Amino acid sequence: MSNFTPFLAALPKCEHHLHIEGSLSPATLFKLAKSNNIALPADDPAFQSIETLQARYERFTSLDDFLGYYYIGMRTLLTVSDFETLGYEYFQKAHADGVHHAEIFFDPQAHTERGVAYNTVVEGLTAAQRRAEADFGVTSKLILCFLRHMTADEAGKTYQEASALGHFSDGTVAGIGLDSSEVGNPPEIFREVYMSAKDAGLRRTAHAGEEGDSTYISRALDLCHVERIDHGIHLVDDMELLKRVAANKTLITMCPLSNVRLRCVTKVAELPIRTFLDNGVRFSINSDDPAYFGGYILDNYLAVQDAFTLNVAEWKSIAVAAIEGSWCEDDRKAVLLKKVDECVEQFADLQ
Numbered sequence: 334m335s336n337f338t339p340f341l342a343a344l345p346k347c348e349h350h351l352h353i354e355g356s357l358s359p360a361t362l363f364k365l366a367k368s369n370n371i372a373l374p375a376d377d378p379a380f381q382s383i384e385t386l387q388a389r390y391e392r393f394t395s396l397d398d399f400l401g402y403y404y405i406g407m408r409t410l411l412t413v414s415d416f417e418t419l420g421y422e423y424f425q426k427a428h429a430d431g432v433h434h435a436e437i438f439f440d441p442q443a444h445t446e447r448g449v450a451y452n453t454v455v456e457g458l459t460a461a462q463r464r465a466e467a468d469f470g471v472t473s474k475l476i477l478c479f480l481r482h483m484t485a486d487e488a489g490k491t492y493q494e495a496s497a498l499g500h501f502s503d504g505t506v507a508g509i510g511l512d513s514s515e516v517g518n519p520p521e522i523f524r525e526v527y528m529s530a531k532d533a534g535l536r537r538t539a540h541a542g543e544e545g546d547s548t549y550i551s552r553a554l555d556l557c558h559v560e561r562i563d564h565g566i567h568l569v570d571d572m573e574l575l576k577r578v579a580a581n582k583t584l585i586t587m588c589p590l591s592n593v594r595l596r597c598v599t600k601v602a603e604l605p606i607r608t609f610l611d612n613g614v615r616f617s618i619n620s621d622d623p624a625y626f627g628g629y630i631l632d633n634y635l636a637v638q639d640a641f642t643l644n645v646a647e648w649k650s651i652a653v654a655a656i657e658g659s660w661c662e663d664d665r666k667a668v669l670l671k672k673v674d675e676c677v678e679q680f681a682d683l684q
């Protein structure tokens with residue numbers, strides 16, 4: 334254990350890059366498959382047991398290799414109660430790791446295309462959000478993600494469904510995102526839905542520069558008017574763009590353990606964290622799909638410390654950027670900033 338472990342455990346965190354379906358553990362997956370009578374692929378030996386599935390998760394070769402398992406896993410989720418349990422179990426773990434505010438992604442199209450109603454998903458997740466706030470004081474927002482391997486028309490239909498239920502105007506859904514297979518599915522395909530979201534006053538983010546090159550980042554910013562970039566590790570390949578992102582205070586939501594598991598980098602030390610800090614690029618550290626990538630948010634913080642040996646002031650700047658880049662209300666941000674100050678004061682002697 335590093336001497337920074339107690340500090341990093343206590344540091345108040347905001348999580349901005351967490352796919353709720355990616356928090357489905359192999360144990361819960363098998364349990365739900367049984368209770369919901371869902372057949373798992375008989376021709377894939379990975380599905381023989383919890384252990385073989387876990388072992389397969391340690392050998393992903395790419396984003397698409399992972400996504401194949403991710404979409405099979407979530408087929409076991411059927412009812413409002415399944416989604417509530419999934420959400421609540423994530424909040425329990427996040428709270429234990431020092432998360433005070435979470436902005437969580439969900440993939441409605443992956444559910445509606447297999448016959449689970451959009452509102453079943455949202456009812457379950459919002460019930461989990463309410464319980465997490467009451468039980469742990471963790472505040473949260475929902476971000477509706479469009480699947481980029483599907484069409485712009487299909488994204489538009491999902492947008493309309495959420496809009497017709499009043500989920501944008503009543504704050505049930507705070508913003509939109511874009512995920513799934515990146516290369517070959519550039520952000521501008523979804524420009525129209527992003528412009529509708531902007532007109533409706535919704536927050537906007539997109540996965541960009543995970544496997545895709547740095548132009549996926551500039552196109553998300555320029556053509557879809559996103560306010561955050563998810564992953565964004567290829568930003569370092571275009572220093573002019575990087576300086577613009579820094580000047581605009583655009584938050585990059587990094588996911589270190591994910592990037593290693595999906596072979597975007599061979600080790601955490603290869604991530605551009607030092608370049609981001611030195612150039613004033615704001616970023617948060619997140620868990621992406623913790624059940625698939627071997628760790629929740631604190632594991633990601635610890636992996637970064639292991640690789641970069643940051644000091645307390647640098648960690649404070651990361652914690653502050655995460656709060657300022659959150660989409661919560663200003664009074665909530667003020668509370669969280671004060672908690673960070675108190676934590677840093679408590680660990681002031683840490684070298």
Ligand SMILES: Nc1ncnc2[nH]cnc12
Pocket residue numbers: 352355396403512513514540543591621622
């Ligand atoms: N890391 C990731 N990249 C793109 N789409 C995703 N969906 C879930 N996790 C993802």
Ligand SMILES: [Zn+2]
Pocket residue numbers: 350352512540563621
């Ligand atoms: Zn992601």
